[in-house]
Amino acid sequence: MTDGDPVGCHDCGALYRWRPVADGQRARCTRCGNVLYRGYATGPAPTPASMVAVTLGAVLVYLIAQCFPIVELEMNGLTSGATLLQAIGVLWNERMEVIAAMVFFFAVVFPALELGALLYVSAGLLRGRRVPGFHLLLRVVQGARHWAMTEVLMIGILVTAIKMTSLARVIPHPGLFAFGALTILCAVALRYEPRALWALGDHAGPPPPSSGLWKERDKAGVDNAAVDTAAGPPVACHACGLLNDCACEGRHCRRCGATLHRRIPNSITWTWALLAAAALLYVPANILPVMYTESIGGTGGDTIMSGVVLFWETGSPGLAIVIFVASVLVPVSKLVALALLAGTAQWGSRWAPAGRTRIYRMVEFIGRWSMLDIFVVTLTVALVRFQTLAVITAGPGALAFGCVVILTMIASAQFDPRLIWDALDDKEKRVEHNGEMHA
Numbered sequence: 001m002t003d004g005d006p007v008g009c010h011d012c013g014a015l016y017r018w019r020p021v022a023d024g025q026r027a028r029c030t031r032c033g034n035v036l037y038r039g040y041a042t043g044p045a046p047t048p049a050s051m052v053a054v055t056l057g058a059v060l061v062y063l064i065a066q067c068f069p070i071v072e073l074e075m076n077g078l079t080s081g082a083t084l085l086q087a088i089g090v091l092w093n094e095r096m097e098v099i100a101a102m103v104f105f106f107a108v109v110f111p112a113l114e115l116g117a118l119l120y121v122s123a124g125l126l127r128g129r130r131v132p133g134f135h136l137l138l139r140v141v142q143g144a145r146h147w148a149m150t151e152v153l154m155i156g157i158l159v160t161a162i163k164m165t166s167l168a169r170v171i172p173h174p175g176l177f178a179f180g181a182l183t184i185l186c187a188v189a190l191r192y193e194p195r196a197l198w199a200l201g202d203h204a205g206p207p208p209p210s211s212g213l214w215k216e217r218d219k220a221g222v223d224n225a226a227v228d229t230a231a232g233p234p235v236a237c238h239a240c241g242l243l244n245d246c247a248c249e250g251r252h253c254r255r256c257g258a259t260l261h262r263r264i265p266n267s268i269t270w271t272w273a274l275l276a277a278a279a280l281l282y283v284p285a286n287i288l289p290v291m292y293t294e295s296i297g298g299t300g301g302d303t304i305m306s307g308v309v310l311f312w313e314t315g316s317p318g319l320a321i322v323i324f325v326a327s328v329l330v331p332v333s334k335l336v337a338l339a340l341l342a343g344t345a346q347w348g349s350r351w352a353p354a355g356r357t358r359i360y361r362m363v364e365f366i367g368r369w370s371m372l373d374i375f376v377v378t379l380t381v382a383l384v385r386f387q388t389l390a391v392i393t394a395g396p397g398a399l400a401f402g403c404v405v406i407l408t409m410i411a412s413a414q415f416d417p418r419l420i421w422d423a424l425d426d427k428e429k430r431v432e433h434n435g436e437m438h439a
């Protein structure tokens, strides 16, 4: 990027001219408040060396976290412990394959993809080149990061451990500490945004010529200055943020290869359809039990709400509030907020666009936290295996709830925030047009 290049806002589609900002400073969109770019796009941070150090550390800690048991329970001389993969295996064997697959992808596969791709890309940047497949790998980082839920899993582990102290003696194992360290390193790695890395990659050398498989898109000198604005407003790539000529609709981004759209096709229809499915499933998710407990005292099922009430009554109001916020408040407010966004965008409302964009960003940010209860159910089911004393199994409510979380996450990804601003843009255009007519 050089001074004066056009830059597009991801959330509202407004166009700006790029100006250098100091290290640690952010350039924000004046109409929706979104961060357009950070000072380190040109400054010294993040250096490839620090990226390699952090991601390599995260990969090692990830391997420890996945290979060692997380906690062990001891009850009347019987012990029971599990690694995350063993816990997933228990769910799978109990015919809860869908929940097992969800946990496997969110807690095992997506973090591995994110960290692996990030490590490979930064190792290349350390040597001053783009690795073969650089653009594809950055899109993998971007996508995997959206679905990797290490921090949610960590809170789930803590909630489960605290919950289990009322039932048995809880002995921490290396997996617990490794997941704690992994959460911190992943938070640091969030700083390495794919958009900033794309900018770093533009200045790095091309991949070695032997890597013929990937060479088609790895041309040097891709920048926003090359866009032709004469034919109309350019289209910003939704993946890498690069501006493309307005004739590019439906074609591929000239840098990263993502399909270009002025707006996500059928965005509102898809959002409504996914929301309706999520709202329907939300009913069984709350009525059916998420867990069954079999113990000497008898057999019983727990719904999400009865679990919250139980925590409250047994003297853990903190846990009751955490589960209530993650499992009831977040999904309900997400459904309401997305319905509000889709409805107002569909009717072309001009009410508080900046506020509505902020609601959209909030929905994107909090959505993942609803998975907390699913992680707690998975770990509880795997840990409470004391033959005749107590056995906990997962119920159909957990399956319905997991589907609600995934459907609302896809719905918010399908909603195009630029639609919020279209009604205003249309009005501005009309005013301009009328002005010319009168002149």
Ligand SMILES: [Zn+2]
Residues within 6 Å of the ligand: 009, 010, 011, 012, 013, 014, 029, 030, 031, 032, 033, 034
């Ligand atoms: Zn904006």
Ligand SMILES: [Zn+2]
Residues within 6 Å of the ligand: 237, 238, 239, 240, 241, 242, 253, 254, 255, 256, 257, 258
């Ligand atoms: Zn792109």
